[in-house]
Amino acid sequence: MSRIADRFAACKARGEGALVAYLMAGDPDAARGRTALSAVAAGGADVIELGVPFSDPMADGRVIEHAALRALAGGTHLPEIFATVRVFRQEYDTPLLLMTYWNPVLQYGIARACADAVAAGVDGFLISDLPPEEAGPWLAAARPAGLDTVFLLGPTSPERRIRLVAEVGGGFVYCISRLGVTGARAELPPDLFTLIDTIKGFTDKPVAVGFGISTPAQVAEVCAHADGAIVGSALVQTILDHADGELAGAVTAFVRELKAATQGNAPTASK
Amino acid sequence: MPDERGYFGAFGGCYVPETLKTPLEELAAAYAAATADPAFQAELDGYLTRYVGRPTLLYAAANLTRHFGGATILLKREDLCHTGSHKLNNVLGQVLLAKRMGKPRVIAETGAGQHGVATATIAALFGLSCTIYMGAEDVERQALNVFRMRLLGAEVIPVTSGSQTLKDAINEAFRDWVTNLTSTFYVFGTAAGPDPYPRMVRDFQRVISVEIKAQMQAAYGKLPDAVVACVGGGSNAIGSFAAFIDDPSVALYGVEAGGFGLDTGKHSATLTAGRPGVLHGSHSFLLQDAHGQIIETHSISAGLDYPGVGPQHSHLKATGRATYLSVTDDQVLDTFGLLCRTEGILPALESTHAVAALSTLAPALGAGKHIVVTLSGRGDKDVQHVQRHLDARH
Numbered sequence: 001m002s003r004i005a006d007r008f009a010a011c012k013a014r015g016e017g018a019l020v021a022y023l024m025a026g027d028p029d030a031a032r033g034r035t036a037l038s039a040v041a042a043g044g045a046d047v048i049e050l051g052v053p054f055s056d057p058m059a060d061g062r063v064i065e066h067a068a069l070r071a072l073a074g075g076t077h078l079p080e081i082f083a084t085v086r087v088f089r090q091e092y093d094t095p096l097l098l099m100t101y102w103n104p105v106l107q108y109g110i111a112r113a114c115a116d117a118v119a120a121g122v123d124g125f126l127i128s129d130l131p132p133e134e135a136g137p138w139l140a141a142a143r144p145a146g147l148d149t150v151f152l153l154g155p156t157s158p159e160r161r162i163r164l165v166a167e168v169g170g171g172f173v174y175c176i177s178r179l180g181v182t183g184a185r186a187e188l189p190p191d192l193f194t195l196i197d198t199i200k201g202f203t204d205k206p207v208a209v210g211f212g213i214s215t216p217a218q219v220a221e222v223c224a225h226a227d228g229a230i231v232g233s234a235l236v237q238t239i240l241d242h243a244d245g246e247l248a249g250a251v252t253a254f255v256r257e258l259k260a261a262t263q264g265n266a267p268t269a270s271k
Numbered sequence: 272m273p274d275e276r277g278y279f280g281a282f283g284g285c286y287v288p289e290t291l292k293t294p295l296e297e298l299a300a301a302y303a304a305a306t307a308d309p310a311f312q313a314e315l316d317g318y319l320t321r322y323v324g325r326p327t328l329l330y331a332a333a334n335l336t337r338h339f340g341g342a343t344i345l346l347k348r349e350d351l352c353h354t355g356s357h358k359l360n361n362v363l364g365q366v367l368l369a370k371r372m373g374k375p376r377v378i379a380e381t382g383a384g385q386h387g388v389a390t391a392t393i394a395a396l397f398g399l400s401c402t403i404y405m406g407a408e409d410v411e412r413q414a415l416n417v418f419r420m421r422l423l424g425a426e427v428i429p430v431t432s433g434s435q436t437l438k439d440a441i442n443e444a445f446r447d448w449v450t451n452l453t454s455t456f457y458v459f460g461t462a463a464g465p466d467p468y469p470r471m472v473r474d475f476q477r478v479i480s481v482e483i484k485a486q487m488q489a490a491y492g493k494l495p496d497a498v499v500a501c502v503g504g505g506s507n508a509i510g511s512f513a514a515f516i517d518d519p520s521v522a523l524y525g526v527e528a529g530g531f532g533l534d535t536g537k538h539s540a541t542l543t544a545g546r547p548g549v550l551h552g553s554h555s556f557l558l559q560d561a562h563g564q565i566i567e568t569h570s571i572s573a574g575l576d577y578p579g580v581g582p583q584h585s586h587l588k589a590t591g592r593a594t595y596l597s598v599t600d601d602q603v604l605d606t607f608g609l610l611c612r613t614e615g616i617l618p619a620l621e622s623t624h625a626v627a628a629l630s631t632l633a634p635a636l637g638a639g640k641h642i643v644v645t646l647s648g649r650g651d652k653d654v655q656h657v658q659r660h661l662d663a664r665h
Contacts, residue, residue: 103549161293
């Protein structure tokens with residue numbers, strides 16, 4: 001099993017959900033981006049999604065879009081990100097995925113991206129605008145390299161697509177909680193648990209829920225029904241809010257709070 | 272035709288987030304059902320005749336022909352369509368489809384504002400709610416069209432992200448669509464984007480080349496020797512080319528925006544100076560840096576200021592069936608005045624790119640040949656912008 005699948009299995013064995021934490025590489029700049037990455041691992045994230053900045057992130061809301069533009073302004077691209085992961089791996093074994101749009105990977109070169117990712121210690125990829133139908137050339141290189149490719153499913157995915165993702169996807173299934181772009185929301189959508197149950201009817205792979213999950217209470221609620229919760233924009237915002245202060249301490253504290261929520265140790269009411 | 276996955280050769284496809292895959296498949300299915308339904312085509316043809324004003328004229332521009340010397344120049348007058356550009360051909364088709372699909376709301380992106388005005392117009396005609404996304408920089412340089420859209424009852428949202436031009440407006444429109452899928456139909460303005468948009472927009476704009484063919488036959492008893500059109504995303508060009516792709520005697524020329532010049536890096540000449548990549552749902556030529564980040568483009572014309580291009584154009588370039596060239600802002604400014612003075616026609620800055628290319632194409636083709644140039648839009652929207660540029664020259 002992959003490091004990602006192992007971690008989900010370990011969480012399940014302990015009776016807790018997996019906390020999947022997203023942050024943008026190189027945000028707010030290269031040095032502080034590395035600080036934030038280590039702080040997320042130190043806080044106890046089970047899986048890290050490290051964002052690869054793209055100039056035109058059409059699936060993302062304002063918070064992540066602006067993070068991408070800050071990272072690009074600082075010159076963060078795949079070579080810098082692989083270097084960051086290589087250093088990170090000297091200290092942490094937290095499973096780590098790169099979350100990216102397709103064009104930066106395509107231009108880097110599919111085979112080269114797989115080789116360099118494996119060498120750096122990346123466990124997998126999640127490519128926002130590469131649905132299974134277009135992923136053939138990528139999967140042909142990523143699978144033999146031992147990289148997990150995580151695909152997404154959402155409220156509009158019919159049974160045929162759920163079966164397709166269950167068949168070709170690796171690591172876990174990313175369940176998009178709602179229609180729309182990334183970003184914090186006050187409430188979980190009412191039909192979310194039906195969606196999770198539907199997906200779980202077709203696959204034994206772990207199912208983690210993202211889009212709009214921002215508070216410990218939401219993480220706890222999600223983890224009562226799914227195998228993991230994904231927090232992105234709220235963490236990116238926390239990094240930005242503390243960029244000029246106690247960055248590592250603030251990030252670690254927030255992640256620790258979110259992780260505790262996956263273990264059922266969280267307030268049940270929204271903050 | 273593209274293959275079943277929406278590829279024209281190596282170009283096209285459907286590179287979108289999961290949430291958009293099923294809505295695009297539903298759109299493709301609805302489009303297939305509509306094209307198989309004679310009532311749909313009859314309804315569309317009816318509006319094209321009685322509302323848009325088709326067929327548009329194919330006008331033999333004798334003064335312009337004399338000016339450049341060489342081939343006889345014919346202007347395909349899409350600028351005479353209702354709302355002043357070819358955009359209405361596509362918008363009518365897509366909004367009739369939206370009506371069939373029961374969508375009460377339409378959204379669109381716009382660069383020069385022509386597609387936004389066309390969408391706002393048809394939304395008004397059919398009583399649909401309408402939101403238009405437009406880059407903040409374009410809102411500034413196309414103020415007249417912003418006013419027109421608002422008069423037509425549309426909400427115009429200036430987009431302040433990225434380069435604040437057409438590509439950012441497309442990003443924002445996709446974000447709206449993925450949030451409001453149930454109620455909303457995304458009226459995509461150019462022959463780019465994920466499948467089925469490139470082929471759907473091409474089919475709705477195909478009427479341009481079908482008419483050119485018939486009009487050439489009626490007036491001269493032959494096919495044109497060349498067809499020229501400007502290319503941003505490429506909708507008027509693909510519409511002008513479509514019926515001639517299988518006629519090898521007809522040379523096809525697409526004219527891109529050379530901006531300040533290709534060597535300055537400040538241009539929008541995607542096919543001339545770019546390389547393949549994926550943006551806005553399809554694999555096609557792009558203006559991008561070494562890391563695959565999209566480069567900010569420049570053109571004097573908002574409608575051509577786009578770093579991507581429709582995938583069928585990439586295919587036509589790769590196969591050599593069409594030739595793509597570029598002209599600079601300066602050449603466009605010179606030609607804008609030329610067409611006004613020689614023919615009494617005020618062209619859109621976008622269309623003026625195609626006319627500017629005639630200075631070399633018409634003499635090269637030579638006397639006795641016929642070259643058709645699609646005048647995709649009228650230039651009323653551009654006069655203040657052009658005046659500022661001309662003043663700055665002095």
